[in-house]
Amino acid sequence: MLYRDFGKTGEKISALGFGCMRLPEFEKDGKWYIDEEKAIPLLQSAYEKGVNYFDSAVYYCHSNSEALVGKALKSVRDKVMLSTKIPLGGEVQETKDYRKMLEQSLTRMDTDYIDFYHFWGISKDAYDNKIDRLGLMKEALKAKEEGLIRHISFSFHDDPKNIKYIIDKAEFMESMLVQYNLLDRSNEEMIEYAQSKGLGTVAMGPVGGGRLAAPTELYTKLTGKPAIATYELAFKFVLGNPNLNCALSGMQNMDMLEQNVKVASDENPLTEAEWKQLGESMEQIKKFSDLYCTGCSYCQPCPAEINIPKIFNMFTYHNVYGLSGHAKWEFGDYVEKGGKTIKDCQGCGFCEEKCPQKLKIRKELVRVEKILKNL
Ligand code: SF4
Ligand code: SF4
Structure with a gap:
């Protein structure tokens, strides 16, 4: 050491x-x-x-x-x-x-x-x-x-x-x-x-x-x-x-x-x-940092049970590593197993208040989910 x-x-x-x-x-x-x-x-x-x-x-x-x-x-x-x-x-x-x-x-x-x-x-x-x-x-x-x-x-x-x-x-x-x-x-x-x-x-x-x-x-x-x-x-x-x-x-x-x-x-x-x-x-x-989520989970638990860090992490696989196939599969699997997405959002704003990275989480979820769906 x-x-x-x-x-x-x-x-x-x-x-x-x-x-x-x-x-x-x-x-x-x-x-x-x-x-x-x-x-x-x-x-x-x-x-x-x-x-x-x-x-x-x-x-x-x-x-x-x-x-x-x-x-x-x-x-x-x-x-x-x-x-x-x-x-x-x-x-x-x-x-x-x-x-x-x-x-x-x-x-x-x-x-x-x-x-x-x-x-x-x-x-x-x-x-x-x-x-x-x-x-x-x-x-x-x-x-x-x-x-x-x-x-x-x-x-x-x-x-x-x-x-x-x-x-x-x-x-x-x-x-x-x-x-x-x-x-x-x-x-x-x-x-x-x-x-x-x-x-x-x-x-x-x-x-x-x-x-x-x-x-x-x-x-x-x-x-x-x-x-x-x-x-x-x-x-x-x-x-x-x-x-x-x-x-x-x-x-x-x-x-x-x-x-x-x-x-x-x-x-x-x-x-x-x-x-x-x-x-x-x-x-x-730099493009890696488009969406800088550290996975800290301070935005959890979301009352609508949207697993925000997980969804953002899937996006990272695509955006940072170019592992688009894997990202698409993981997102599909998440949705198929009943995982909640932005359409379930109740608009409480809790996640954005808590996020140390000050991410506009709801806006990002809309953007990211659209990309993941269409890969
Ligand atoms: S604003 Fe939406 S995504 Fe954020 S904590 Fe509330 S229900 Fe969850
Ligand atoms: S609080 Fe912000 S940085 Fe932390 S996991 Fe949630 S979205 Fe990512």
Whole structure:
């Protein structure tokens, strides 16, 4: 495993971080549980393979992630860095809610301190109207002084230019977690800015929400070396960015862990020339981003039971990989088995309110389904 200086936090972070939002789960009597028999060995094995950064959040895995992560890593607590997040929605209305939410996370994770406590998914508006207006930064600094948190961080879902606004205003921020991958480089400039200001930088969605599992010839074209899996190239690309300290992956099984560890341990990542060349090829790849759905499922459950991420993923097969036959077959199969489509939409707007990518989901469903039907 490769380790990098984590901004100016004084920490060394593993190039691969564990995103604890897709741990194996099962449903029983309408309730969701994490499959501990699979998830605990997975997290412990990640630690043994050198991963030292584990990123959770209150609502990950049907709100069970924090507790499971704390339990799995209890015996090595002082050797790993735990990250979690405070949501800034209805949960935080008053200044004192910061401490309440923090204490709840500490209890769930069964720990005395959190290494990186993030303001979760903030926008400029959330910064102004929650963090600033309620004086939450002061609360964070107090918690830091008391040793309840070690570093103050934020994750971000907004227009990239607002990252600068936040970094410049919130001088005590120590690390930043943003979306960044081969298909979505919109935050690249701000990652560089954050590094220049001493913040540690972590990428989420480094392999495009799993859309990059297919093999690619692109690497061969660029380097003349044998083709590699697209996810591997995607990972190499993210880790090839010198301003990026760590790439999170929401690993679900040992295979994924092993594949990712292999890439994150590669002493010979992309050369600077290859990295740049790959960047230049982005124009060609841009069409991939026509519909940038990460598969996060925040738009679910849709009251009309439309499986939005699944339909968008089928479109990706066609649009990104040119696997049109497969996309057509999958969509046909989905409809034949009673899968709901845009014609069932009740127009509630829930999905669009929740989508971090701000996709015009209903409009896109109309467009995408038409294409899939007519392939
Ligand atoms: S607007 Fe339509 S697609 Fe979106 S959540 Fe509501 S019913 Fe589902
Ligand atoms: S919330 Fe948006 S990005 Fe996430 S799965 Fe739904 S459509 Fe895709």
